[in-house]
Amino acid sequence: MHLPDAEQLLADLAEKIRPDVTKNTVLVGIYTGGVWLAERLHQILELTLPLGALDVSFYRDDFGQIGLHPQVKPSNIPFEVEGRHIILIDDVLYTGRTIRAATNELFDYGRPASIRLAALVDRGGRELPIAANYVGATIVLLEDKMLALEQSNNGKLSLSLYDKIPPG
């Protein structure tokens, strides 16, 4: 299957976000791919407020089934959340469960003025009433496929498609 160029999608996404950026806008990336994208968008959009990063492991709804994810990274929100316009950045939007977790985590830092969602790829398959405000591309994929954003040593982003390992 032909996958779009992640670098081109990133450039498109930045231009879709740009008209909505205000002095009070902050970007928050979701680990791991979303943080890479947020770092790049932060540069492209020349934002002055610092960047946030979320690891949603402590807010996931599948902890009871699969336990803690093995590589938890510290979340880092180096600004007051109260009253900010937050744009959440994720690489692949799928079930919506990660976004639910990220939203809940943000509210434990304060009450933002608004939260919007930007995703590089929307692959459908939502299990919650969640939609992105900015999307790089929409790709329809079968359930047994996994779409992942990867970063090469020189920082270049690309998309790869994998077969999901069946459970057990």
Place this chain on the structure above:
Amino acid sequence: MNNNPQLNKNGELQHLLTTEGLPASILLNILDTAESFVGVTARDIKKVPLLRGKSIFNLFFEPSTRTRTTFEIAAKRLSADVVNLNIAASSQSKGETLLDTVNNLSAMHADMFVVRHSQSGAAHLIARHVRPEIHVINAGDGRHAHPTQALLDMFTIRRYKRNFRNLRVAIVGDILHSRVARSQIHALTTLGVPEVRIIAPKTLLPAKVERLGVHVYHDMAQGLKDVDVLLMLRLQNERMLGACLPSSEEYFKHYGLTQEKLALAKQDSIVLHPGPMNRGIEIDSAVADGKQSVILPQVTFGIAVRMAVMTILAGN
């Protein structure tokens, strides 16, 4: 199958009973996870929903304020329901056995027991006895082990010294009665600290302690030379004055950590103490409150480390 009672059949942590015999990967996973919880405990809302609906019983058969409180805070910050049982003052004094107490609490659908007991092996006994979905954390058993204290010490050391590979660490004081020292020695050697020293008078050392891979010193001036980390121990006054030591003044003169003695260690060395401190006996106030002391950060990190242990256990 393995025969380590702390691990399940997949080699994951089922109970935390001692640092002895745990692989470095499990210790490091606890420390790494705790890094993420440090951020949580610094927020306005210091709570995550991980253990919502779980019941954690603090079973303290021996008095403790700090350890019990930090376990309680850790559990509450994970959104668990916590019940504190001060058993020295309850059923046990009416003759109920340890396992009957545990059976009764299991029937109340406990998910986790945090156990402090004056008898070595008490937490092991409970861990062998409970149903497989229940997890046990040893919060100190007799002279045997106090694994969460050792882990929070390792976390503190890594925070200030970055890694364990080039460190000289000295454990100072009452090694004989100390479950903390035993757990520290196992953790330090597993994590690859090349030189672990213990400094104590002969009467406060267990027999054949060298077998644990430590270097023994009886003199502070020699033992502290070029040391990066000083792990002070509490002199357990209540257990031994008269029998092991002539007097606490005599002890302070030879083994109490003063600024003069600390100056023998490296300039950037750090001082840890598990608390509660006996000021003027094992540590001078000028050191305890000095700039090389990381004793209060230890307490803060202790909550994050206990959150990490509870979360990892509950997830396995």
